[in-house]
Each structure stands twice: as C-alpha cells, then as structure tokens.
Amino acid sequence: MATSIASFPFLVETNAEASILLPIKIKRPLRFPLFVYRPGKCAEISNLNASSFGHSDSTSLNYGGLLNGRRRGWLWRTNDLRAIGKSTGISQDDDDAEDVLQSTIEKSKKVLAMQRDLLQRIAERKKLVSSINNDSIFEPQVDGNISYEFTDDDSLSNDSNPQNTFISRDEAVVYQNGGMSSSNYIDSSEEKLPKASAVGINQGFDKGLPENDNISTPEKAPSMLRVDGQSEDGKYETITLDKASAVGINQGFDKGLPENDNISTPEKAPSMLRVDGQLEDGKYETVTLDNLTTYLANSTETSPLKVKNQDGVREPSSLETTSEADNVESEGEKPLPLAGANVMNVILVAAECAPWSKTGGLGDVAGSLPKALARRGHRVMVVVPRYGHYAEPQDTGVIRRYKVDGQDIEVRYFQTYIDGVDFVFIDSPMFRHMGNNIYGGNRLDILKRMVLFCKAAIEVPWYVPCGGICYGDGNLAFIANDWHTALLPVYLKAYYRDHGLMKFTRSVLVIHNIAHQGRGPVDDFSYVDLPEHYIDLFKLYDPLGGDHFNIFAAGLKTADRVVTVSHGYSWELKTSEGGWGLHGMINDNDWKLRGIVNGIDNKDWNPQFDVHLKSDGYTNYSLETLQTGKPQCKAALQKELGLPIREDIPVICFIGRLDHQKGVDLIAEAVPWMVGQNVQLVMLGTGRPDLEQMLRQFECQHHDKIRGWVGFSVKMAHRITAGADILLMPSRFEPCGLNQLYAMNYGTVPVVHAVGGLRDTVQPFDPFNETGLGWTFDRAESNKLIDALGNCLLTYREYKKSWEGLQRRGMAQDLSWDNAAQQYEEVLLAAKYQW
Numbered sequence: 001m002a003t004s005i006a007s008f009p010f011l012v013e014t015n016a017e018a019s020i021l022l023p024i025k026i027k028r029p030l031r032f033p034l035f036v037y038r039p040g041k042c043a044e045i046s047n048l049n050a051s052s053f054g055h056s057d058s059t060s061l062n063y064g065g066l067l068n069g070r071r072r073g074w075l076w077r078t079n080d081l082r083a084i085g086k087s088t089g090i091s092q093d094d095d096d097a098e099d100v101l102q103s104t105i106e107k108s109k110k111v112l113a114m115q116r117d118l119l120q121r122i123a124e125r126k127k128l129v130s131s132i133n134n135d136s137i138f139e140p141q142v143d144g145n146i147s148y149e150f151t152d153d154d155s156l157s158n159d160s161n162p163q164n165t166f167i168s169r170d171e172a173v174v175y176q177n178g179g180m181s182s183s184n185y186i187d188s189s190e191e192k193l194p195k196a197s198a199v200g201i202n203q204g205f206d207k208g209l210p211e212n213d214n215i216s217t218p219e220k221a222p223s224m225l226r227v228d229g230q231s232e233d234g235k236y237e238t239i240t241l242d243k244a245s246a247v248g249i250n251q252g253f254d255k256g257l258p259e260n261d262n263i264s265t266p267e268k269a270p271s272m273l274r275v276d277g278q279l280e281d282g283k284y285e286t287v288t289l290d291n292l293t294t295y296l297a298n299s300t301e302t303s304p305l306k307v308k309n310q311d312g313v314r315e316p317s318s319l320e321t322t323s324e325a326d327n328v329e330s331e332g333e334k335p336l337p338l339a340g341a342n343v344m345n346v347i348l349v350a351a352e353c354a355p356w357s358k359t360g361g362l363g364d365v366a367g368s369l370p371k372a373l374a375r376r377g378h379r380v381m382v383v384v385p386r387y388g389h390y391a392e393p394q395d396t397g398v399i400r401r402y403k404v405d406g407q408d409i410e411v412r413y414f415q416t417y418i419d420g421v422d423f424v425f426i427d428s429p430m431f432r433h434m435g436n437n438i439y440g441g442n443r444l445d446i447l448k449r450m451v452l453f454c455k456a457a458i459e460v461p462w463y464v465p466c467g468g469i470c471y472g473d474g475n476l477a478f479i480a481n482d483w484h485t486a487l488l489p490v491y492l493k494a495y496y497r498d499h500g501l502m503k504f505t506r507s508v509l510v511i512h513n514i515a516h517q518g519r520g521p522v523d524d525f526s527y528v529d530l531p532e533h534y535i536d537l538f539k540l541y542d543p544l545g546g547d548h549f550n551i552f553a554a555g556l557k558t559a560d561r562v563v564t565v566s567h568g569y570s571w572e573l574k575t576s577e578g579g580w581g582l583h584g585m586i587n588d589n590d591w592k593l594r595g596i597v598n599g600i601d602n603k604d605w606n607p608q609f610d611v612h613l614k615s616d617g618y619t620n621y622s623l624e625t626l627q628t629g630k631p632q633c634k635a636a637l638q639k640e641l642g643l644p645i646r647e648d649i650p651v652i653c654f655i656g657r658l659d660h661q662k663g664v665d666l667i668a669e670a671v672p673w674m675v676g677q678n679v680q681l682v683m684l685g686t687g688r689p690d691l692e693q694m695l696r697q698f699e700c701q702h703h704d705k706i707r708g709w710v711g712f713s714v715k716m717a718h719r720i721t722a723g724a725d726i727l728l729m730p731s732r733f734e735p736c737g738l739n740q741l742y743a744m745n746y747g748t749v750p751v752v753h754a755v756g757g758l759r760d761t762v763q764p765f766d767p768f769n770e771t772g773l774g775w776t777f778d779r780a781e782s783n784k785l786i787d788a789l790g791n792c793l794l795t796y797r798e799y800k801k802s803w804e805g806l807q808r809r810g811m812a813q814d815l816s817w818d819n820a821a822q823q824y825e826e827v828l829l830a831a832k833y834q835w
C-alpha cells in the first residue's frame with residue numbers, strides 16, 4: 001500500500017540545500033549524513049556525509065531535529081521515515097529495512113503515548129486555568145514537556161521526567177535565512193533548561209506501514225518552521241526548524257494501534273506553542289498549539305490545511321492529510337482567528353516596554369496590548385530599544401547602520417518570542433546602559449536617540465527575521481506611541497511611501513500623554529534628517545515661544561490614524577486646556593482620532609496569580625477569597641512597612657510619578673486632615689526632587705501613620721495595590737490611568753479626580769442603588785479631594801456591606817485588553833484601507 005505524503009503533511013524531505021539544525025547529544029557516531037550550520041557562517045554548512053560517520057551508504061539521509069526548550073533536542077532519522085514511506089534506493093527487502101520498519105512502529109507507538117500524555121496534561125492545565133477564571137484572558141501554559149532523546153540504540157526515547165534531560169551550554173541550534181541573517185535562539189544564560197514540549201505534536205503514523213510506502217515531498221512543504229513554547233519555569237523558548245526538522249511535526253499515526261487508541265483533543269489546548277511555517281512560495285502559516293490538533297484533524301483531503309500567507313490572508317495550502325486524521329477526536333471546528341480575514345502584521349514601536357523597561361504606563365501598554373492583538377490572530381511584533389542586557393532576547397546577527405546627526409551609527413537587533421508576540425530590541429551604544437534612565441540626557445541627546453530608534457525600527461520588517469521570516473511591508477501597520485516615536489510616521493512617508501516603497505504599510509500614532517511633545521527650537525529640524533520641505537510639518541506657532549519645532553505635531557499630521565487612551569481624553573485633547581497647544585491640529589484631524597480605553601494585563605496584575613504576593617506573608621486572592629486574602633495582604637503590607645498592624649484602620653495609597661500631572665501636591669495639602677482621621681497613608685513614587693523630599697518629610701513627621709517610599713519598585717506597587725483599602729488618584733489630567741484599573745482588580749477602591757480616563761473608568765458610587773466603583777471629585781482641589789475621601793472613609797467604617805459591594809463590583813469587571821484590542825483592530829483596518 002502506498003502512503004502518500006498526504007498522510008504526513010509536515011513530513012518533508014530535506015536536501016543538501018536545506019539548512020538544518022545541529023543535532024544534539026549524539027551519544028555515538030551517526031550513521032547518516034548530517035548538515036551542520038555553523039553559527040555566523042552560512043558558507044560553512046558542511047555535509048558530513050555518510051562516510052564521515054563511518055557509514056558506507058551514501059544515500060542522502062537526513063536528520064530532522066526539533067530542539068525543545070532552548071536546550072533539549074531530539075532527532076528524527078529521515079531514513080526511518082523513508083523506510084515507511086519513500087523508496088530511498090535501499091532495497092526494501094533488506095533485513096535492515098525490516099528492522100527499521102519495526103523500530104519505527106515501536107517509536108510511533110511511543111510517540112503516540114507521549115502525545116496522549118501531553119494532551120492529557122494540556123487538558124488538566126486547561127481545566128485548572130478555566131477553574132481559576134473563566135474570563136481570564138491569559139493563555140494557559142504547557143507544562144507537559146515531552147522529550148525525545150537520541151539514545152544509544154538510535155531510537156527516539158521519551159524521558160519520563162522531562163526535567164531530567166538537558167543539553168549543554170554549547171549545544172545550540174542556529175538557522176540560516178537566505179544568507180541575510182542568522183539567529184541563535186538558544187539562551188546561554190541558563191545552565192539547564194527543560195526540554196521542549198512541542199515535539200509531541202503529531203498525529204501518528206500509518207497503520208501497517210507497508211514496505212514500499214512512499215513518502216513524497218509535498219509541493220509546497222514548509223521550508224522554515226518555528227516552535228515557540230513557554231516552559232513550566234516561565235522561561236520562553238523559540239525553536240526554528242527547517243525542512244529537515246519539519247519531519248518532527250507529523251501526522252497520521254495509528255494503523256497498528258488498538259482500535260480505541262484515539263487521541264482526545266482538549267477543548268482548547270494552550271496556545272503557548274506556535275508553529276510558524278513558510279511555504280516555498282513564500283506563503284506563511286501559523287499553527288498554535290491551541291489549534292494544532294484541530295488544525296491537523298481538519299486537514300483532511302477534503303479539507304486542506306488553512307494557512308495564513310504573509311498578507312495575513314488565510315488560504316488553503318497544498319498540504320493535505322488523509323483520513324488518518326479522523327483518528328484524532330476533535331471537539332469541533334477550529335474557529336477562525338477572532339480577527340477573521342482581517343488579520344494583519346502589526347508592529348508596535350515604543351520607547352519602553354514592560355517588563356524590560358518601564359517608567360510608567362506606556363511600558364505597561366507596550367508589554368500587553370500586543371499580546372491581546374496576537375490573541376486575535378494578528379502577527380504582532382514590539383520594537384523597543386535595548387537599554388541593558390536582557391535575558392530572553394537573542395542576537396539575530398542582523399546589523400544595520402543609520403545616520404544620526406551626520407554619523408553612521410550601527411544597530412543590532414535582538415529578538416525573542418513571548419506569548420505570541422515577537423519582541424525585537426534595537427541595540428546601539430546610544431541606548432545601551434541607559435538602564436531605567438530611559439529619557440536621560442539633554443533634549444538633543446534624547447532627540448538623537450529617537451531619530452535612530454525610529455529609523456532602525458521602520459526597517460525591522462524588512463531585515464529582521466522572526467521565526468525565520470521577516471514580516472515584510474505588505475498588510476503591515478505600525479503603532480507608534482507618544483512623541484518619542486512620532487517620527488516614525490514621518491519617516492514612513494518621507495523615506496519610503498514618497499518613493500513608492502512600503503506602499504501597503506500604514507501607521508497609527510497613539511497619544512498617551514500630550515503634555516510631552518518633543519519640542520525645541522526650529523533649528524532642531526536639522527537633526528531629524530528630512531527633506532527641507534518637511535519642515536512645515538514640524539513647525540508650530542506657540543503663543544509663548546512663537547514658531548518652534550514639534551515632533552508630536554508632525555507625527556499627528558502624518559499618521560494614518562490617531563488613537564488616544566480614553567474617550568474622555570480624546571475630548572479633552574481638543575480643548576485649549578487639554579490639547580497643550582496641539583488642540584487646533586487635533587481638531588483639524590478629528591476624523592482620524594479615536595479614544596480607546598486601556599486594558600490591563602490580567603496575568604501580571606491579577607491578585608489571584610500575582611507573583612509578588614507569594615511571599616513575606618502576602619497571599620494571592622480572588623473574589624471568592626477576598627474576605628480573607630485581602631486582609632492578609634493588608635497585614636503583610638503594614639508589617640513590611642513597619643506600620644501598626646491594624647485591620648480596622650484604612651490604608652490609603654498613592655502610586656505614581658511625582659509630578660504636576662499626578663496631583664500629589666493635592667494629597668500633600670490634605671495630609672494634615674488625613675492624619676486626624678486615624679488612617680494610614682502609603683505613597684510610592686519618584687519624580688520631582690521637591691516632591692520626593694516631601695514624601696520623606698511626611699514619613700518623618702508622621703512615622704506611625706505615613707510611609708513615603710521614594711523609588712521605582714514594581715514589587716511594592718503590586719503589594720501596595722493588594723494591601724491598601726483605598727487608592728488616591730487626584731491627577732490634574734489623566735489620559736487613561738492604569739493604577740485605578742489595577743486597584744479595582746484587587747478590590748482596592750479608587751478615589752479619583754473625574755478627568756480623562758479616570759472619569760471613563762471609575763463610575764461614582766451611588767449608595768441608594770448600590771452601584772458604582774469608587775468616589776470621584778470634579779475639580780483638582782484638595783478640599784474636593786477631602787470631601788470625596790471623607791465619604792469614602794465613612795462608607796468604609798459604617799457601611800461594610802456597601803464597601804464589600806464596591807470591592808466586588810470592581811473585581812468582577814472585565815478590564816482585560818481583549819475589548820481594547822478589538823477596537824485597535826478596527827483602527828488598524830481603517831488605516832489599512834485608507835489611501
């Protein structure tokens with residue numbers, strides 16, 4: 001019986017031209033040729049032919065390797081595959097072939113068993129996750145690491161304890177991409193890492209495995225595959241495969257297995273694993289683990305695999321499967337991505353991105369919005385400067401040079417793939433060692449850094465392969481953020497679109513804070529390196545300073561669409577008070593402006609999973625355990641800060657930048673009143689030196705009631721949010737505000753100035769109807785703050801049920817990014833179809 005390649009949709013035959021993974025942990029000489037790519041030198045791909053390994057058979061046999069984790073690998077001997085499928089030129093009645101056949105059947109069974117195990121673990125994890133939070137937006141992680149080891153008997157073996165097998169530091173996998181660049185995805189910072197879990201993704205072999213079964217190479221076999229996964233320890237792993245390794249992801253098991261050996265597909269398997277493939281015709285496909293089994297199951301002869309091409313359009317591939325896939329129980333049709341046919345390539349460009357770099361809310365947004373867009377099915381990248389040495393990103397080997405102020409500056413690109421998002425870091429001496437002083441230096445220093453950053457970021461889709469494939473400039477939208485990257489839309493136009501390049505690339509500019517605009521004297525124009533006539537975009541008349549140079553202005557005019565981070569702020573931006581000199585222009589461009597309220601990262605900022613609540617007496621809690629968990633966190637906070645541990649005393653907190661915007665001076669004015677209220681006040685912030693000093697002074701003066709923590713501590717921000725009862729946000733203006741969202745998610749009741757995003761997100765408490773989420777006051781004045789806080793304290797003390805209702809309503813909200821991501825998608829689409 002002939003078995004066509006349709007049974008093995010991912011099973012491909014490699015040839016000498018194909019790049020190949022380094023096999024790892026080979027315990028005895030291989031008997032087969034091995035193509036080895038040596039890092040950095042594609043010319044050194046060497047064909048270690050059969051004789052190199054003491055084997056006389058010169059038949060081109062290959063090893064497919066799928067590196068798991070960052071360290072673990074397994075090897076698949078193509079010879080075996082041929083033995084079951086394709087005539088290799090080796091006599092099929094050869095005893096060896098029979099042996100190989102038998103061993104392959106054995107291996108197949110093992111692989112199936114492992115797959116079952118993986119799926120079971122996935123199902124368990126999924127059950128756990130769904131029991132934790134039905135509404136949770138975060139993606140469950142795979143902890144079912146299945147490993148394959150190339151053992152002495154040349155068989156694929158499964159290590160029952162996946163944590164036990166590792167490859168050493170110098171064992172690496174490198175891919176080579178068209179000679180343009182190479183990327184080493186192995187993180188050498190860890191001595192030992194768990195093995196990959198993706199290798200268990202297959203659907204079996206062929207029953208019976210007839211002697212002369214052929215395996216033919218599909219016309220359009222994936223030439224580059226990538227598997228990304230998150231392991232139990234939270235480490236991320238990226239594996240790039242080529243054709244040779246694609247054999248590891250195969251399909252079709254099963255003949256010869258017991259009748260009831262069906263594989264159950266969990267309702268929704270974790271999507272932490274992703275397989276990206278590029279077809280030979282340049283088309284691109286993505287399979288995540290959450291859809292992989294369905295993907296495979298659906299890919300019958302009559303239902304060809306759906307693939308996503310580089311333009312994001314899903315279309316059938318020539319890869320097909322046989323009805324063997326029917327042996328896998330699928331729980332239903334794989335739904336299309338939420339974005340449907342609208343999937344796009346999206347690149348968010350920002351000056352900071354949590355957790356690597358963060359000075360405020362922009363970092364949070366850059367770290368979490370892209371993940372929500374990716375969950376909708378878009379191919380998403382974040383580009384951010386590399387301010388220090390970060391553990392996850394690896395050097396892609398891509399080097400480019402850009403002119404800044406007449407000098408050629410070299411940049412390198414680092415890359416990692418986490419939660420469905422490619423994070424690309426631009427490395428240059430100009431960014432390096434900035435640490436957390438991201439915006440340090442004088443005006444021109446920052447300007448030059450941003451010129452370099454925007455120039456380098458815009459060409460990432462051309463030059464930086466992610467998972468082996470560059471994004472390209474078709475069906476692509478950039479999301480630039482604040483003035484730091486407002487040059488990007490301008491460069492897109494001036495350098496590219498004006499010259500017929502990047503014709504299908506669009507830009508969206510997000511206003512997080514209009515107060516910072518990248519202003520300077522008109523002469524600053526010489527630093528941005530643009531044709532003379534572009535100066536008009538930057539020139540702005542200011543009643544105070546006359547004509548000046550304004551980067552935000554140029555970005556707002558040039559971007560295809562503009563978003564700001566709440567509806568309230570989009571309205572305020574158009575007023576002379578809220579527009580900070582740009583209101584006229586924003587009014588002129590009103591047609592392309594939209595307000596979208598930020599979401600929060602439900603994984604990082606979730607009291608149920610918060611990693612900062614796992615020690616020092618803190619505890620994770622949820623709506624169900626609010627009444628015990630939150631008081632425990634409060635006591636732990638009081639203890640950590642050296643305050644009296646008193647459950648009955650309300651803890652009021654403030655977290656944020658110490659500047660005019662945040663209204664911390666209004667809190668200062670209210671402090672004399674507050675200390676008479678038998679409350680505790682905890683303030684965390686950095687910023688203006690005078691305000692920092694003020695915090696210290698309050699702590700000295702009222703040591704039994706006030707703590708002023710001067711510094712930037714993410715851990716303390718989380719702990720304070722969990723342990724406090726009340727959050728104060730008397731911001732003078734607040735485009736969105738994230739702290740009030742975090743607070744509500746933690747059952748901490750906000751008292752806010754009703755402005756911008758604060759007004760949008762904190763519905764005032766109505767004691768008659770028991771509705772609302774907190775207290776608001778309508779003017780940024782300390783007496784207004786005192787009024788609102790007074791009512792809040794009264795409710796806290798006298799109306800416990802109402803208080804609990806406030807907490808619960810806050811926690812029950814869906815504050816996730818999913819809703820916002822959908823709205824961003826609409827904006828991206830509008831930009832896409834805009835000419």
Ligand SMILES: Nc1ncnc2c1ncn2[C@@H]1O[C@H](COP(=O)(O)OP(=O)(O)O[C@H]2O[C@H](CO)[C@@H](O)[C@H](O)[C@H]2O)[C@@H](O)[C@H]1O
Pocket residue numbers: 359360361362364365512513565598655656657684685686711712713714717734735736737738739757
């Ligand atoms: N000392 C400290 N230690 C630890 N963490 C600290 C800290 N000071 C601040 N943070 C953290 O920084 C973030 C601040 O976010 P915000 O949205 O409140 O303000 P920001 O003004 O920076 O952001 C701008 O952009 C965001 C995103 O769009 C808008 O929400 C906002 O209105 C706009 O002003 C929060 O995650 C907070 O916990």
